Structures are given as structure tokens and as C-alpha cells.
Amino acid sequence: MTHSASKIGAVLLALGTPALIVVVWAVVSSAQLFPPSLFPHPWDVARGVWVELRSGRLVNDAIASLFRVSAGFLLAVILGVPAGLILGHSAGARAAFLPLVNFFRSLSPLAWIPFAILWLGIGDPPAIFLIFMSAFFPIVVSTTAAVAGIPSVFFRVARDLGIRGPELLSAVTLPAIAPQVITTLRVAAGLSWLVVVAAEMIAGRDGLGFAVWDARNGLRIDLLAAAMLVIGVIGAALDRLLVQLTRIPSVRWGYDR
Amino acid sequence: MSVPLLRLEGVTVTFDGVAVLDGIDLDVRDGEFVALVGPSGCGKTTLLNVCSGWLPPSAGNVHRPGRLRMVFQQDGLFPWLTVAENILLGLRQVPDRGQRRQRADALLDLIGLREFAGTYPHQLSGGMRQRVELARALAGETPLLLMDEPFSSLDYLARLKMRWELARILRQQPRTVILVTHDIEEAAQLADRVLVLSERPARVSDEVVLDMPRPRDPTHPTVVNAVHRILSVLGLEATVDRGTALTPTVATAPGRDT
Numbered sequence: 001m002t003h004s005a006s007k008i009g010a011v012l013l014a015l016g017t018p019a020l021i022v023v024v025w026a027v028v029s030s031a032q033l034f035p036p037s038l039f040p041h042p043w044d045v046a047r048g049v050w051v052e053l054r055s056g057r058l059v060n061d062a063i064a065s066l067f068r069v070s071a072g073f074l075l076a077v078i079l080g081v082p083a084g085l086i087l088g089h090s091a092g093a094r095a096a097f098l099p100l101v102n103f104f105r106s107l108s109p110l111a112w113i114p115f116a117i118l119w120l121g122i123g124d125p126p127a128i129f130l131i132f133m134s135a136f137f138p139i140v141v142s143t144t145a146a147v148a149g150i151p152s153v154f155f156r157v158a159r160d161l162g163i164r165g166p167e168l169l170s171a172v173t174l175p176a177i178a179p180q181v182i183t184t185l186r187v188a189a190g191l192s193w194l195v196v197v198a199a200e201m202i203a204g205r206d207g208l209g210f211a212v213w214d215a216r217n218g219l220r221i222d223l224l225a226a227a228m229l230v231i232g233v234i235g236a237a238l239d240r241l242l243v244q245l246t247r248i249p250s251v252r253w254g255y256d257r
Numbered sequence: 258m259s260v261p262l263l264r265l266e267g268v269t270v271t272f273d274g275v276a277v278l279d280g281i282d283l284d285v286r287d288g289e290f291v292a293l294v295g296p297s298g299c300g301k302t303t304l305l306n307v308c309s310g311w312l313p314p315s316a317g318n319v320h321r322p323g324r325l326r327m328v329f330q331q332d333g334l335f336p337w338l339t340v341a342e343n344i345l346l347g348l349r350q351v352p353d354r355g356q357r358r359q360r361a362d363a364l365l366d367l368i369g370l371r372e373f374a375g376t377y378p379h380q381l382s383g384g385m386r387q388r389v390e391l392a393r394a395l396a397g398e399t400p401l402l403l404m405d406e407p408f409s410s411l412d413y414l415a416r417l418k419m420r421w422e423l424a425r426i427l428r429q430q431p432r433t434v435i436l437v438t439h440d441i442e443e444a445a446q447l448a449d450r451v452l453v454l455s456e457r458p459a460r461v462s463d464e465v466v467l468d469m470p471r472p473r474d475p476t477h478p479t480v481v482n483a484v485h486r487i488l489s490v491l492g493l494e495a496t497v498d499r500g501t502a503l504t505p506t507v508a509t510a511p512g513r514d515t
Contacts, residue, residue: 153333156311160326160397161349171346175337253336253379 040222048226057211058230064207065200066234068124069192072131076188080136081181084143085173094144101140109134109195117203127199127207134195135188142184146177179246179254186242193235208234261320262287262401262433263308268317270303277303279458280317285433287400290471292436292444294487295454301437302405304459308435309403325401326394331410333390334378340389341365341374347396364392367426384415388422395430404436408443417475420446424472441491445483446473453490463490 022042028034029041052058087093087101109130116126150173158164158172200209208231215223246255261284270278277300285291293301306312307319309327326347334343344364348357365371368388378386387407394402408416420443427434438444444451445467453463465486469479488494 151332153329154335156327157329157333157335159311160309160394161346163346163349172335175335178337249377250337253377256379 037219038221040225044222045225045229048220048222049229052211052223052226058226061206061208061211061227062230062234064124064204065196065209065231068127068199068207069131069189069196069238071124072128072196073135073189073192075128076132076135076139076192077185080139081143084140085147085169087140087144088147088177094148098141098144101137101144104133105137105141110198113199113202116199122203122205126203127196130195130199130203131192135192138188138191139181139184143177143181146180147173149180150176175250179251182242182245182251182254185245186239189238189242190235193231193238197231261285262289262322263435264318264320265307266318266320268304268307268314268319270300270307270312271315276458278307278314279460281459281461283452283461285401285435288431288433290427290434290436290447290449292438292448292451293454294438294441294444294451294491295459296456296491297439299454299457300459301439301454304454305403305405305435305437322399322401324397324399325403326397326399328387328390328394328402328404328407330406331383331386332378334386334393336378339375339377340370340381343378343389344393344396347393350397360396364396367395367429368392368422382415383411384419387411387419391423391426395426395432400433402432402434404434404438406438406440407436409439416440416443421472423447427471441484441487442475442480445480445487446475447471451483451487453487463487 026042029036029039033039049058087097112130112133113126116129120126120129154172154176155168158168163171196207197209197212200207201213204210204213208227211227212224212231215221215227245251263283263285265281265283268278268281268283269276281304283291293304295301303312305327307314308321309325310319310321335346338346341361344361345357348360351357351360361374362371365374368391370385370388370392373381373385378389381389390407408419411419424447436444436447445465449467451465451467452461453465454460455462463486465483467473467479467483469477473480485494
């Protein structure tokens with residue numbers, strides 16, 4: 001009873017603080033402390049969201065951005081996790097590739113924007129490339145560390161039990177690294193969502209990043225703020241979605257310590 | 258006497274030129290419980306790893322049964338599997354699924370954790386986890402069980418309890434056991450034979466035979482006498498007078514007595 005009561009309280013607080021900020025924002029805006037051409041009223045922003053939603057533009061932009069993030073992110077997972085498995089198991093591979101991986105990981109994916117445009121033009125391909133570049137290297141590094149950190153006792157037990165070959169991967173290695181990899185996926189997905197906006201601002205003809213840039217060019221600060229609002233909401237929702245992975249019973253051990 | 262289940266002949270192990278084991282001979286008979294004790298870092302675990310086949314000896318011969326199972330110090334359970342799933346994994350050699358289930362249930366009953374079948378290891382106490390480890394190792398139905406300080410991560414009372422548990426479980430499911438431990442009392446309470454290893458490079462410096470059924474009380478004269486003798490072999494006790502061994506003797510550092 002007390003538990004559910006505190007849960008309701010938490011929800012109220014979570015809704016209450018943003019509501020309070022909107023109220024303060026509305027008051028500041030109505031008082032015209034800043035020129036209205038530089039500081040939009042929340043009401044105008046809300047109307048902007050509504051109009052853009054009804055015209056379908058905002059939905060199309062969101063879909064375009066989500067598609068790019070999904071494609072680049074999935075590509076990074078599909079290639080990055082196996083690469084991390086190889087690096088984690090082989091000291092030789094680590095010696096050969098880890099400095100390279102760390103170099104690219106330290107290189108801001110935004111620095112790739114000019115090359116992305118030169119090589120891949122405008123639209124989906126450069127954005128997907130940039131998202132891949134931002135997600136791939138953190139995934140490789142973290143998977144490598146996770147594999148290298150698996151307690152050797154697990155492999156000894158596996159040997160005793162007669163687990164070997166491909167089964168060792170599915171029965172020991174993958175479940176042993178799952179909690180750490182899930183955490184990395186959350187971080188990498190968040191990074192991808194940051195990068196897609198920048199990519200679309202420069203190399204896009206649609207997408208939420210392009211919506212931001214387009215609104216700025218048209219001096220429509222209401223639409224600018226509306227696009228920002230949608231970007232933040234979708235980003236937070238993506239993370240909530242990935243958090244669900246941590247609720248899988250067989251990975252709880254990695255978080256419940 | 259029957260053929261030994263495990264035989265080590267002149268086993269020597271060197272790591273980077275440093276001798277860890279120096280010509281160890283060991284015969285373990287079927288059904289015997291052998292404990293290996295010695296100062297920490299003397300190579301007890303190395304010796305056990307040679308017995309298990311995990312570590313090949315630098316010199317000497319090892320004859321071991323084809324299959325054996327090891328119980329580890331702690332956290333050898335797969336944390337991503339429930340108690341029942343861990344035990345079922347130990348029953349891999351049983352081809353029939355229904356039979357696996359049945360035996361897993363029987364093992365859960367044996368260790369008294371039936372109601373924790375669906376629980377994950379990190380939700381259990383250390384003693385409960387060790388019982389599950391034991392059950393998983395027993396599930397292999399191998400003649401030989403190797404135990405590497407299985408209770409060392411438990412507190413003293415839990416350790417005492419686990420010794421009773423192990424004695425009880427071995428009565429129901431007899432096995433040949435080699436136990437590595439730094440806990441001399443544990444060795445004296447459980448083993449038929451205690452091998453005392455010397456400082457590195459390890460040699461067998463004494464062999465204490467305890468001819469007494471398990472379970473044994475830690476305060477039983479046979480156990481206490483064995484503890485006294487092992488302590489004195491390790492140089493942790495000045496004198497042992499077998500006649501007065503029951504009265505507490507004050508331990509003095511070796512070489513200090515005049």
C-alpha cells in the first residue's frame with residue numbers, strides 16, 4: 001500500500017517538475033522579459049507542434065530520423081558486438097586493433113560530416129554512416145572489456161560440464177557479458193540520437209535535425225522549439241524502451257549487486 | 258587394496274623457473290576423502306589444478322578418472338541461470354529431459370532448497386550458493402569430486418554448518434573427494450586423510466590419518482589431536498604432547514622456545 005502510494009508520488013513529481021518549468025517559462029514569456037522574436041511562448045510552441053503534427057511534417061521528420069538511427073545503430077551492433085567478442089578473446093587482436101579503435105572512438109563523429117557528404121551525398125546514407133561511426137567504437141570497446149573481464153571460473157565450470165565450441169558462446173560468453181552490453185547499447189543509442197540531429201542539420205533534406213535548421217532559417221522560433229521538444233521526448237522514450245532490456249530476469253544479476 | 262582412483266607420480270610444477278610443486282606422490286583410493294592443507298601460497302590449488310587436468314605438470318605423471326567435477330571457492334554458479342537451471346546444466350550427461358527434471362528435483366531436496374528452484378544465485382546467501390554448487394557438481398555423477406576451498410568465503414558458523422551438510426550429503430551420495438583448504442579444523446573434521454604441504458616448493462611434509470566416521474564434532478579428541486599435530490607440523494605450535502593435547506597449549510612462534 002505504502003509502496004504503491006510512493007509510486008504514485010514519484011509519478012506526480014516526475015510530471016510536476018516539467019509542468020512547473022512550463023509555468024515559469026509561460027510567466028517569463030508573458031512578462032516579455034526577452035523580445036518575443038528570441039523567446040517563444042509555450043503556447044506558440046504547443047500550437048507549432050500541433051500544426052506540424054497535423055500537416056504530417058513532424059511525423060515524417062521523426063520517422064526519417066528514427067529510421068536513420070535504427071539503421072546506423074543496428075549496423076553498429078551487428079558488427080560491433082562480434083568485433084568486441086574477437087578482441088576480448090584474443091590478446092593479439094587487442095594489440096593489433098585496440099589503439100585504432102581508441103583513436104576512432106576519440107574522434108568526434110561530427111568531424112566526419114564533410115567526408116560523409118563528399119562520399120555519400122545528402123539524405124539517408126551520410127546520416128546512417130555518421131550514426132554508425134558514433135555507435136560502433138563504443139560498442140566494440142565495451143564488448144571487448146566485458147569479454148576480457150569474464151571470470152575464468154565460468155570457463156572452468158563450462159569445461160567440467162562439457163560445454164565447448166559454439167555452445168560456449170551461447171551458454172557462457174554472451175550471457176556473461178549481456179548486462180554490460182545492454183548498458184553500452186543504451187549509451188550508444190543515446191549518442192546516435194544526438195548525432196542524427198547534427199547530421200541532418202547539415203546533410204539532410206528531412207528529419208528532425210533538418211526541421212531545427214529549417215525553422216531557424218525561416219526565423220520560426222516556435223517551430224524551432226517544437227522540434228527540440230519532440231527530439232527530447234523521443235530520445236527519452238528510446239532510452240525507456242532500451243531500459244526494458246535490463247528487466248529480463250537472466251540479466252538482473254548484473255544490476256542488482 | 259583396490260587400484261587408486263587418482264594417482265600422482267613425482268608431479269613437479271614450475272612457473273617461470275619457480276618451482277611450485279616438487280615431486281608430489283599421491284594415491285587416492287576409491288571412496289576416500291583426502292584433504293590438502295598448507296600455508297597460503299604453498300601450491301595447494303596448483304596441486305588441485307593438476308589433479309583436475311586444468312594444469313599439465315612440468316614433470317611427473319597423473320592418472321585420473323575420465324570424468325570429474327570441481328567445486329570452486331565462490332561464484333562458480335552461472336549468475337544468469339536460476340538454481341534449478343544451474344543444477345540442470347550439471348545433469349547434461351543425462352539424455353532424457355524428464356529424467357533430468359526428476360534428478361534435479363531430488364538434488365534440490367537433498368540440499369533442502371526446493372523452494373528456491375526459481376531463484377537466481379545473487380538472491381541467495383553464501384551458504385545456499387555453496388550448497389547449489391555442491392548439488393551441481395554431484396549432478397555429474399562422477400566418481401571424483403575436487404573442492405577448492407569451497408567454504409572459505411563463508412563465516413565461521415555457516416562453515417560449521419556446511420561441514421555437517423557435506424558429511425550428510427556424502428553419506429547419501431558417496432564420492433571420492435579431494436578437498437583443498439586452509440582451514441585445518443575443517444580438514445580434520447571431514448577427511449579420512451590429511452596431507453600437510455610444506456612451504457613452496459610444496460612437498461608432503463606429513464600425512465595424518467583419521468579413522469573415525471563422519472560427522473565428527475570439531476571438539477572430538479580425534480579431531481583436536483589431528484589439529485594439534487597439523488599445527489605443529491606447520492610450525493605454528495611449539496610442542497605436542499599427545500597425552501595432554503586436550504588441554505589448551507599456548508602457541509609460540511617456532512624457534513622462540515628456550
